[in-house]
Amino acid sequence: MCFTSAMWRRVLLGSSYFDFMTSILVTGGAGYIGCHTVRELARSGYHPISLDNLSEGHREAVLEGDLATGDLSDEALLESIFQDQPVDAVMHFASRCYVRESMENPRLYYEQNVGNALVLLRVMLSHGVKKFILSSTCATYGNPERVPIDETHPQNPINSYGESKLFIERMLKHYDRAYGLRSVSLRYFNAAGASLDAQLGESHHPETHLIPRILKVAKGELEKLQIFGDDYPTHDGSCIRDYIHVLDLASAHIAAYRWLSEGQGSEVFNLGTGQGHSVKQVVTAAGQITEQEIPVEVSPGRAGDPPQLVANPRRANQLLGWWPKYSDLETMISTAWAWEQKRRY
Numbered sequence: 001m002c003f004t005s006a007m008w009r010r011v012l013l014g015s016s017y018f019d020f021m022t023s024i025l026v027t028g029g030a031g032y033i034g035c036h037t038v039r040e041l042a043r044s045g046y047h048p049i050s051l052d053n054l055s056e057g058h059r060e061a062v063l064e065g066d067l068a069t070g071d072l073s074d075e076a077l078l079e080s081i082f083q084d085q086p087v088d089a090v091m092h093f094a095s096r097c098y099v100r101e102s103m104e105n106p107r108l109y110y111e112q113n114v115g116n117a118l119v120l121l122r123v124m125l126s127h128g129v130k131k132f133i134l135s136s137t138c139a140t141y142g143n144p145e146r147v148p149i150d151e152t153h154p155q156n157p158i159n160s161y162g163e164s165k166l167f168i169e170r171m172l173k174h175y176d177r178a179y180g181l182r183s184v185s186l187r188y189f190n191a192a193g194a195s196l197d198a199q200l201g202e203s204h205h206p207e208t209h210l211i212p213r214i215l216k217v218a219k220g221e222l223e224k225l226q227i228f229g230d231d232y233p234t235h236d237g238s239c240i241r242d243y244i245h246v247l248d249l250a251s252a253h254i255a256a257y258r259w260l261s262e263g264q265g266s267e268v269f270n271l272g273t274g275q276g277h278s279v280k281q282v283v284t285a286a287g288q289i290t291e292q293e294i295p296v297e298v299s300p301g302r303a304g305d306p307p308q309l310v311a312n313p314r315r316a317n318q319l320l321g322w323w324p325k326y327s328d329l330e331t332m333i334s335t336a337w338a339w340e341q342k343r344r345y
């Protein structure tokens with residue numbers, strides 16, 4: 001399919017306005033973390049161009065900039081985006097990101113995550129674009145040997161999702177050396193929360209993530225929450241995760257882009273708070289915030305789920321000057337709850 005300007009959706013402003021702004025291509029810009037970042041980019045004075053095939057993303061979630069609909073594997077489409085206007089950097093969110101699915105159907109993860117990244121990198125380099133920000137994950141570490149996890153921790157993923165992201169991180173090292181591609185890999189811990197005005201939030205079909213599932217129970221859409229395993233070696237037997245507000249993830253992307261724009265070299269950063277919460281703690285907090293009872297049932301642990309994942313985020317604090325602002329449990333759950341009650345998509 002050939003991509004033409006007529007297929008672009010200019011969300012807010014006329015095209016002439018954008019001519020003076022730095023354009024950043026955001027793959028997966030209609031997805032959960034991508035759409036918050038798109039909004040943050042626009043608020044920071046950049047022109048986001050979202051590319052999304054809308055398989056998981058939502059057209060209504062792109063509130064700023066341009067939206068190009070199509071698949072990342074479509075090289076002609078990518079070519080036309082880079083030809084249409086100068087792109088200064090790429091933020092690459094689009095990927096499959098379910099641990100369980102990655103265990104059941106690894107082919108999707110190697111074909112789509114690794115395969116599409118190869119195409120994207122080839123096209124951007126052929127247009128001389130050399131700044132790349134990758135959505136990576138704490139799942140690249142596997143079962144932690146020590147907690148909190150810093151960036152030097154060995155990377156031994158235990159699921160195909162983490163493995164697929166690690167492949168890309170490794171490719172980036174070689175692309176830097178050989179082609180001068182400068183990249184920042186952001187290893188997210190557990191994204192949570194919604195925009196403060198409840199315009200954007202998490203919307204997956206089906207929803208597998210913990211906080212939105214708890215909130216569906218609070219709303220009466222689900223009968224009860226399954227707690228996946230309560231015999232892990234943690235203080236209450238349930239898994240511990242480091243939850244990070246999606247707005248804090250968005251601001252880290254802006255900081256990473258500025259890092260590369262200053263001419264700094266390729267880097268990897270953990271994005272978490274350094275504080276873990278167990279599944280049971282999250283359920284209790286959500287019960288208090290929503291003032292609803294959350295019935296639970298313990299079921300067996302999921303394949304590929306490490307007992308505890310908690311970040312040491314010091315490197316991002318020190319080098320990027322990035323600190324989470326919204327990642328206390330109360331703000332994450334209450335913003336997600338406000339979104340859940342008046343969701344637009």
Ligand code: UFG
Pocket residue numbers: 097098099137138139161189190191208209210211213225226227228229239240241279302305309
């Ligand atoms: N959980 C439940 N019940 C549910 C849903 C989740 O007990 O109904 C548990 C999970 O077992 C896990 C925790 O809640 O211990 C968090 O689960 P999520 O599904 O919300 O998140 P994950 O930790 O599985 O996945 C997230 C990201 C992935 C990333 C991964 C790293 O979505 O992209 O963190 O572990 F790879």
